[in-house]
Amino acid sequence: MSENEKDMWDASRDPRWTSLILDSIGDGVFTVDREGKITSFNRAAEEITGFSREEAIGQYCHEIFRANICFEDCPLRRTAQTKERIVNLEVTILSKDNREIPISISTAQIVDEQGQVIGAVETFRDLSLIRQLQEEVSGRYRFEDIVSRSKAFSRIFQVLPDIAQSDSTVLLCGESGTGKELFASAIHNLSKRCKGPFVKVNCGALPETLLESELFGYKRGAFTGAVVDKPGRFKIAEGGTLFLDEVGDLSLGTQVKLLRVLERKEYEPLGGIKTERADVRIVAATNLDLEELVARKRFREDLYYRLNVVRIDIPPLRERPEDIPLLIEHFLHRLNRKMGKQVRRLSDKALQILLDYTYPGNVRELQNILEHAMILCKGVEIQPRHLPAYLTRRTPLTSPPRSQTLAGAEILREKEKEAILSVLQRSSFRLSEAAKDLGIHRSTLWRKMKRLGIEKPRSVAKSQ
Ligand SMILES: Nc1ncnc2c1ncn2[C@@H]1O[C@H](COP(=O)(O)OP(=O)(O)OP(=O)(O)O)[C@@H](O)[C@H]1O
Numbered sequence: 001m002s003e004n005e006k007d008m009w010d011a012s013r014d015p016r017w018t019s020l021i022l023d024s025i026g027d028g029v030f031t032v033d034r035e036g037k038i039t040s041f042n043r044a045a046e047e048i049t050g051f052s053r054e055e056a057i058g059q060y061c062h063e064i065f066r067a068n069i070c071f072e073d074c075p076l077r078r079t080a081q082t083k084e085r086i087v088n089l090e091v092t093i094l095s096k097d098n099r100e101i102p103i104s105i106s107t108a109q110i111v112d113e114q115g116q117v118i119g120a121v122e123t124f125r126d127l128s129l130i131r132q133l134q135e136e137v138s139g140r141y142r143f144e145d146i147v148s149r150s151k152a153f154s155r156i157f158q159v160l161p162d163i164a165q166s167d168s169t170v171l172l173c174g175e176s177g178t179g180k181e182l183f184a185s186a187i188h189n190l191s192k193r194c195k196g197p198f199v200k201v202n203c204g205a206l207p208e209t210l211l212e213s214e215l216f217g218y219k220r221g222a223f224t225g226a227v228v229d230k231p232g233r234f235k236i237a238e239g240g241t242l243f244l245d246e247v248g249d250l251s252l253g254t255q256v257k258l259l260r261v262l263e264r265k266e267y268e269p270l271g272g273i274k275t276e277r278a279d280v281r282i283v284a285a286t287n288l289d290l291e292e293l294v295a296r297k298r299f300r301e302d303l304y305y306r307l308n309v310v311r312i313d314i315p316p317l318r319e320r321p322e323d324i325p326l327l328i329e330h331f332l333h334r335l336n337r338k339m340g341k342q343v344r345r346l347s348d349k350a351l352q353i354l355l356d357y358t359y360p361g362n363v364r365e366l367q368n369i370l371e372h373a374m375i376l377c378k379g380v381e382i383q384p385r386h387l388p389a390y391l392t393r394r395t396p397l398t399s400p401p402r403s404q405t406l407a408g409a410e411i412l413r414e415k416e417k418e419a420i421l422s423v424l425q426r427s428s429f430r431l432s433e434a435a436k437d438l439g440i441h442r443s444t445l446w447r448k449m450k451r452l453g454i455e456k457p458r459s460v461a462k463s464q
Pocket residue numbers: 145146147148174175176177178179180181182183287327330363364367440441
């Protein structure tokens with residue numbers, strides 16, 4: 001090598017040059033040492049993740065990326081340990097502001113001059129735009145596990161991240177099986193509290209005193225049998241989200257206590273002298289008409305306003321039939337995986353039956369119907385005979401007068417009545433059995449029957 005060549009500037013060995021190159025490419029690039037701590041982080045990585053280089057360097061990569069696979073099967077660790085290179089693996093990370101970002105990643109080992117592994121490098125590409133375009137093309141919206149292509153849902157999806165981030169109380173209203181719990185957990189997952197617990201309490205399932213000790217906990221000696229302190233759900237949910245399901249079923253006494261927690265952000269466990277601070281975000285849900293309960297003095301107006309800070313109304317499935325095919329596809333895919341089956345589609349007739357039905361039990365009922373069909377279906381295509389009999393059997397009682405002049409809401413009401421009647425008939429008006437088929441609670445079915453004016457036929461009532 002000539003003197004001249006020796007003196008020549010070797011760009012590949014100049015760290016300034018390397019970082020200039022790294023910063024000028026559009027893909028995110030970062031490196032980790034053998035422990036998985038970040039040692040470099042380029043400009044695109046900063047832009048995609050929202051974390052600055054200073055924040056990222058020195059952190060474990062899972063603390064910055066928080067991807068779905070970070071904790072299960074970290075690709076970088078795999079590469080560092082097995083030399084296996086990963087090419088274009090699609091994962092979802094969380095950005096600094098907790099947005100889900102789909103990315104495609106590739107990894108490689110970094111080996112020093114002696115052949116020792118000193119770390120790994122990962123390059124990643126932001127797929128958000130591609131995904132958004134794909135979804136626009138297919139006319140589908142998706143949020144976490146919630147699938148829909150309806151206009152109503154797309155409006156909800158647009159505001160959901162902001163609602164989730166806001167920490168305000170959210171009230172989810174919708175019929176049984178419309179996805180209230182799914183929304184509650186999506187709100188938690190998209191919120192700043194996502195790393196904290198998500199705790200659910202069913203306010204309708206317990207008698208008043210039990211519910212109160214469940215919510216607020218008790219101290220040792222609070223009553224006979226209270227031999228140790230028991231933390232309430234408010235305590236367990238600290239730093240996270242408390243999901244108050246069936247909030248319309250709360251007794252008036254418990255409503256007062258809940259109101260106090262919401263107003264003061266404090267509560268006292270049963271038998272306790274110390275006031276506890278409640279650092280929880282409340283998401284409440286109901287399938288009842290809270291305004292009506294307020295009017296009937298069954299629900300406190302002040303609590304209603306406290307809960308109704310941000311309200312999301314989830315429309316029933318019969319008002320968004322465009323979601324039925326999408327949900328069928330979603331559930332077929334899921335159930336195939338769960339049941340180890342290969343069911344690909346529904347025959348035209350079977351699909352028509354599902355499109356014509358009104359789903360009093362909403363999405364849960366559709367899911368139950370498909371599960372039923374998948375158990376019976378041995379091939380790749382679901383036929384009408386695989387569907388629950390109540391969908392295919394029509395009886396005289398199930399044909400209400402249908403006039404061409406009925407308004408939209410009335411048609412829906414009649415269709416719902418028809419569907420419920422048909423299920424009730426099949427179960428000889430045994431409410432528990434019918435409610436199970438519909439995927440709704442017995443009391444919900446009873447309320448629907450009252451609203452729709454469905455009565456047990458005398459002959460049935462007598463024979464039971
Ligand atoms: N849009 C949706 N996309 C995918 N799955 C859905 C959707 N809506 C509901 N589901 C599924 O339907 C079932 C019922 O949903 P969920 O339990 O959230 O309803 P809910 O409104 O809380 O019902 P309930 O009032 O009976 O408690 C769940 O298995 C849920 O995963």
